[in-house]
Amino acid sequence: MAGKETRIEAARRRVRTARWTIAIAALVGFGGAVGLAQQAGGGSTAASPSSSAGAEGDATLVVDDTAGADDVEVSDDFFGEAQATAAASSASAPTARTSVS
Amino acid sequence: MTVLADNLVWLTARAGGIVALALLTACVLAGVVLAGRARLERWPRFAVESVHRFAGTAAWAFIGIHVVVLLFDEFAPFSVADLLVPGHSGYRTVATAAGIVALELLTALAIANRLKTRLPYRLWRRTHYLNFAVWALAIGHGIAAGTDSGTAWATALYGACAASVAGAVAWRALAARERRSPTAAQPAGR
Numbered sequence: 001m002a003g004k005e006t007r008i009e010a011a012r013r014r015v016r017t018a019r020w021t022i023a024i025a026a027l028v029g030f031g032g033a034v035g036l037a038q039q040a041g042g043g044s045t046a047a048s049p050s051s052s053a054g055a056e057g058d059a060t061l062v063v064d065d066t067a068g069a070d071d072v073e074v075s076d077d078f079f080g081e082a083q084a085t086a087a088a089s090s091a092s093a094p095t096a097r098t099s100v101s
Numbered sequence: 102m103t104v105l106a107d108n109l110v111w112l113t114a115r116a117g118g119i120v121a122l123a124l125l126t127a128c129v130l131a132g133v134v135l136a137g138r139a140r141l142e143r144w145p146r147f148a149v150e151s152v153h154r155f156a157g158t159a160a161w162a163f164i165g166i167h168v169v170v171l172l173f174d175e176f177a178p179f180s181v182a183d184l185l186v187p188g189h190s191g192y193r194t195v196a197t198a199a200g201i202v203a204l205e206l207l208t209a210l211a212i213a214n215r216l217k218t219r220l221p222y223r224l225w226r227r228t229h230y231l232n233f234a235v236w237a238l239a240i241g242h243g244i245a246a247g248t249d250s251g252t253a254w255a256t257a258l259y260g261a262c263a264a265s266v267a268g269a270v271a272w273r274a275l276a277a278r279e280r281r282s283p284t285a286a287q288p289a290g291r
Contacts, residue, residue: 011148018148019155022127026120026159033116038108040249 110174115249117167118200119258122243124160126262128153129236132229133269137276161211164204196245203238206231236266 131153135146171179183190185205187198213220213228220228240262249255 008145011143011145014143015148015151018152022124022152022156022159026124026163029123030116030120030163033119034112036252036254037112037115037119037249040252040255 110170111177114167114170114174115247117163117165117170118243118247119249119255121160121163121167122239122262123258124156124163125236125239126266128156128160129232129266130269131156132232133266133273137273138280139276161207164207168204193246196242199238200242200246203235203242206238207235210235233270 131149134141134149135153139149141149168184171184172181177192179190179192183192183197185201187201187205188194190197210228210231213225217225240259244250244259247255250259
């Protein structure tokens with residue numbers, strides 16, 4: 001009976017150790033993940049959707065520099081791809097595209 | 102330092118999600134050990150169950166960090182609806198929806214756990230298997246929505262999580278088959 005209680009107590013001790021290990025590992029892992037995620041940004045804000053240049057590659061700014069265009073709409077989505085789209089007022093107007101990467 | 106400060110919200114959210122996945126994996130592994138009725142000399146059932154619960158609770162804490170912190174991202178603001186309604190967010194819509202469905206399913210399963218004593222055991226056990234779906238959705242969400250997925254460390258982490266759960270499930274299936282086999286039920290010489 002005493003032996004069984006000792007085994008149970010030993011198991012309880014192991015549970016407490018396991019819980020502390022999990023908690024500490026989670027906190028250390030959390031700090032490490034912040035650091036690694038920061039590094040993944042390559043020293044820039046590239047990995048964050050909060051940046052204008054996305055992690056998925058170079059942002060491309062495409063300007064439809066159409067003669068006669070009077071309505072330019074700029075959108076910047078979460079993926080960091082900046083796009084400027086000009087809606088031409090005349091479909092037959094000559095088009096010149098400027099791409100800035 | 103400026104980079105860290107600028108992205109602290111996003112980095113915290115990502116780190117929270119990554120740690121939550123690791124803890125969810127630990128929880129699933131302990132659950133598989135319990136379900137497989139493994140006889141571990143130094144780890145009686147109550148001990149494994151306690152670790153299983155603790156890992157689940159810790160996973161909840163980091164899921165909370167992951168979700169709540171996103172509400173404070175100034176550049177890519179997630180509304181409450183974005184974080185609760187699958188398909189509502191414009192950010193990697195399908196991947197984000199997978200995470201939301203996983204969270205809501207996990208919440209439903211947590212409620213079922215609280216009601217375990219009031220539910221028929223077979224029903225509870227069957228619903229509990231949905232935790233595998235939660236884990237699968239969570240890892241899919243991490244891979245598809247995470248902006249670190251292409252890095253070596255993230256690939257290693259996702260690979261380790263997937264391999265450990267796959268291995269545990271395979272062990273569980275083999276253990277169940279052995280228990281069902283006639284030779285296991287009637288050992289030779291008896």
